[in-house]
Amino acid sequence: MMRAAQSFARRALAVTLLWLGVLFIAAADGPPSSDWHYTLRPKDSLQTVGESLLNARYTWSDLARHNQISQVDRLAPGSIIKIPISWLKQQPHPAIALSTAGHVMIKRAGEVRYEKLDTQHEIRVGDEIATQQGSVLIRFADGSILRLEEHSNLIFNRLSKYGNTGMVDTRMRLNKGSIATEVKPMIEGSQFEISTPSAVAAVRGTAFRVHADANQTRVEVTEGVVEVSHEHGATQVEAGQGVTVHRGSQIVDKRRLPDAPEPLFSDSHITELPKNLEWEATPQAESYRYEINHDSGQRVKSQKISAPEMQLRQLKSGTYNISIRAVDGAGYEGIDSESQVVIELARTTAELLSPADDSTVDTTHPEFSWKLSDLSASGRLEIATEPTFKKVVHRSNYLSTTRQRVSKPLQPGRYYWRVQVVNDDGEVDFSPVRSVKIRATLDQVSILSVNYLDNQVGLYWNSLDKVDTYVLQLSDSAGFETILREEELNKTSALIRLSPGKKYYARVKGLANDNVLSEFGPVKELFIEKP
Numbered sequence: 001m002m003r004a005a006q007s008f009a010r011r012a013l014a015v016t017l018l019w020l021g022v023l024f025i026a027a028a029d030g031p032p033s034s035d036w037h038y039t040l041r042p043k044d045s046l047q048t049v050g051e052s053l054l055n056a057r058y059t060w061s062d063l064a065r066h067n068q069i070s071q072v073d074r075l076a077p078g079s080i081i082k083i084p085i086s087w088l089k090q091q092p093h094p095a096i097a098l099s100t101a102g103h104v105m106i107k108r109a110g111e112v113r114y115e116k117l118d119t120q121h122e123i124r125v126g127d128e129i130a131t132q133q134g135s136v137l138i139r140f141a142d143g144s145i146l147r148l149e150e151h152s153n154l155i156f157n158r159l160s161k162y163g164n165t166g167m168v169d170t171r172m173r174l175n176k177g178s179i180a181t182e183v184k185p186m187i188e189g190s191q192f193e194i195s196t197p198s199a200v201a202a203v204r205g206t207a208f209r210v211h212a213d214a215n216q217t218r219v220e221v222t223e224g225v226v227e228v229s230h231e232h233g234a235t236q237v238e239a240g241q242g243v244t245v246h247r248g249s250q251i252v253d254k255r256r257l258p259d260a261p262e263p264l265f266s267d268s269h270i271t272e273l274p275k276n277l278e279w280e281a282t283p284q285a286e287s288y289r290y291e292i293n294h295d296s297g298q299r300v301k302s303q304k305i306s307a308p309e310m311q312l313r314q315l316k317s318g319t320y321n322i323s324i325r326a327v328d329g330a331g332y333e334g335i336d337s338e339s340q341v342v343i344e345l346a347r348t349t350a351e352l353l354s355p356a357d358d359s360t361v362d363t364t365h366p367e368f369s370w371k372l373s374d375l376s377a378s379g380r381l382e383i384a385t386e387p388t389f390k391k392v393v394h395r396s397n398y399l400s401t402t403r404q405r406v407s408k409p410l411q412p413g414r415y416y417w418r419v420q421v422v423n424d425d426g427e428v429d430f431s432p433v434r435s436v437k438i439r440a441t442l443d444q445v446s447i448l449s450v451n452y453l454d455n456q457v458g459l460y461w462n463s464l465d466k467v468d469t470y471v472l473q474l475s476d477s478a479g480f481e482t483i484l485r486e487e488e489l490n491k492t493s494a495l496i497r498l499s500p501g502k503k504y505y506a507r508v509k510g511l512a513n514d515n516v517l518s519e520f521g522p523v524k525e526l527f528i529e530k531p
Contacts, residue, residue: 035082036165036189042077049081053163058087085189088162090169093141094122095159099298102134102150128155131177135299142168144183144192149302152177162189171195178211183224198247200229206239209333218244220257222335242332258284258326258334261308270343273427274313277322279337281308285326289333295319295340314426317345350379350402350419350431357434362517364409364440370402370419370431377423387416387433398422412440412515437515444521445470445508457526459506460493467510471520475505478523501530 038049046069050060064072067082097104097117105114109126117129117136129136131152138146141161148154158171167189174196183192185205194201196212199219206224210217219228220242228235230245235252237243244253262280282288290310292300295318303310304327320343323336353369355361368381378398383406385391393415394406415438419431442464451458461470472494474485484504487494488511498504504526512518 034085034188036085036088036162036167038081038083038165040075040077040079040081044077046072046075046081053083053089053165054087055089062087085162085167088165088167090160090162092125093159093161093168094124095141095156096139097121097123098137098139098145099294099296100134100136101299103132104134104136104148105130105132123156123159125156125159128153135302137297137299140168140170142166142170142184142186142190144170144181146172146179146181147299149178149180152179154179157195165189168192174210174212176213178209180207180209182207198230199245202227202229208237211331214247216244216246218242218331220333222257240335244330253330255330255332257332258282258328260335260337261285261288261324261326263324263337263339265339268339268341270312270341271345273315273343273345274311276309276311278309279324282326282334284328285334286329287327289325289327291323293321293323295321312341312343315343316427317343319343345427349373349429350421352417352419352431352434355434355436358436360437360439362439362441364412364438365406366410366436366438367403367405368417369404372402372421374421374423377421380420380422381417382420383410383415383417385413385415387435389416389418389433410438412438414438439515439517441517441519442467442510442512444519445510446521447506447508447524450524450526452528455497455500455528457496457498457528458493459496459508459524461508461521463492464510467512469511470508471511472506472508473520476502478505478525480505480507480523496526498526498528500528503527 038053046060046063050058050063063081063083066084069075097119099119100117104117106117106123107114107128109124114130123129123138129148131148131150133150135150136148138148140146141159153175155173155175157173158169161168166187168186169191171191171193174194179194183203183205186192192203194210196210196217197214199217201208201210201219203224203226206226207222208226209220219226219237221237221239223239225239226237228237228243228245232250235243235254237254240257242255242257259282261282264278264280287304287306288308289302289304291302294300300315300320320341322339322341325336326334351371351373353371355366355368370379372379378400379402380398381394381396381404382389382392383394385393393410394408396404414435416433416435418433421429421431445461445464447459447461449460459472468490470489470492472487472489473480473483474496475483506524506526507520507522509518509520
């Protein structure tokens with residue numbers, strides 16, 4: 001009896017574990033999915049639909065049974081086929097970092113170290129993003145947008161799409177910090193979820209913000225509806241509402257969000273900075289938050305302030321989107337007032353003076369000079385080996401002076417130079433680009449000794465490093481107006497026959513390439529007396 005009871009207990013435990021495993025798998029995949037409706041197109045068949053849409057566990061015959069189709073060959077274009085969502089192919093589909101600002105790091109799935117996340121980098125399942133003094137704008141497979149704010153940590157649990165159905169499954173975990181999202185309207189079967197330590201926010205197409213830490217989650221909905229699930233149930237949060245869920249508590253705080261502030265500025269074209277922007281005070285506001293984003297999506301600044309005014313400064317020329325919202329005493333951030341401004345500042349440029357464009361200088365320590373149109377601005381000299389300045393060989397500090405000689409010698413060759421200018425407001429501009437050719441100079445060659453033997457003269461001169469060929473010139477005038485003889489030699493000596501009783505003059509130089517200037521050394525007078 002005892003052994004039978006033990007055997008029964010083991011079988012019962014095995015069955016229990018099996019069912020627990022099934023339940024675990026079902027929980028991981030989500031609740032049983034509904035049907036997705038597919039409309040047959042011309043040239044479609046149940047077989048082609050099954051091959052293109054179904055995962056490996058199902059075939060077209062399963063579709064026929066599910067739709068109770070007995071005569072497959074009679075299906076016509078326009079017929080509607082019901083496909084369980086769980087039968088569809090799921091394909092990993094990475095998200096893209098559209099823009100990053102400040103310090104943003106990513107830890108790839110399976111890795112232990114973070115690396116820098118740059119614009120246009122792909123984000124895949126299992127990746128983890130951490131922001132310090134920075135933010136990142138992310139785009140998903142369906143075009144939905146998420147901005148991860150400063151001091152946040154986000155893990156991507158699922159990033160997939162169902163073949164070419166248009167359905168997506170996007171799930172993330174916000175361990176701490178803040179996000180703002182704009183989720184595209186999703187077709188039946190799609191999922192977009194953000195979980196936190198205390199709640200899960202699920203949407204079907206809306207705009208909302210989530211702020212989370214280890215103890216609570218706050219959700220602010222600006223468009224659509226968000227379902228916030230927690231350990232004690234679920235709460236529907238509509239546009240214009242916010243909700244806070246506390247971990248371990250049944251109390252759910254739900255309230256109306258502050259209205260959007262009314263801007264008091266109408267000038268959308270700004271030509272001078274700094275520029276003050278004001279808006280009407282919101283009755284329930286304790287403070288305000290403004291965000292400045294470049295038209296490309298890159299975050300420029302986000303700040304919480306107490307008064308209904310802000311100042312634009314240290315911005316480059318361009319188009320900017322400005323969002324302003326009120327913040328109530330409980331920390332709920334309200335509906336955004338959105339404006340767009342175009343900043344077009346007068347350019348602070350440098351006029352390049354010397355060297356002239358496409359000129360040649362005979363020194364490896366050239367001096368560069370320029371003139372600034374704004375005397376309060378500073379300039380930085382940049383020298384590169386190609387005109388796009390991807391290979392910069394010299395970059396100075398910002399200086400108030402407008403003349404600079406490079407201390408480190410430049411190797412002979414062609415260079416490109418410009419001046420980067422910054423004014424008091426932090427606006428940066430570049431001068432036009434000039435080219436200059438650096439030509440080095442060789443040491444002079446000196447004739448060291450002269451030996452006479454009958455009517456012949458032996459000349460000997462010093463050697464130069466990296467020079468194998470020398471040019472010897474002979475003239476009958478000290479100014480070398482007439483060249484009697486010119487000879488290239490690969491040695492440092494020569495034997496010349498001269499006519500007695502007549503003066504001659506000799507000089508030597510090293511032979512170099514176009515990038516190295518070679519000059520003749522001192523002139524040596526030669527004379528053989530008549531017998």
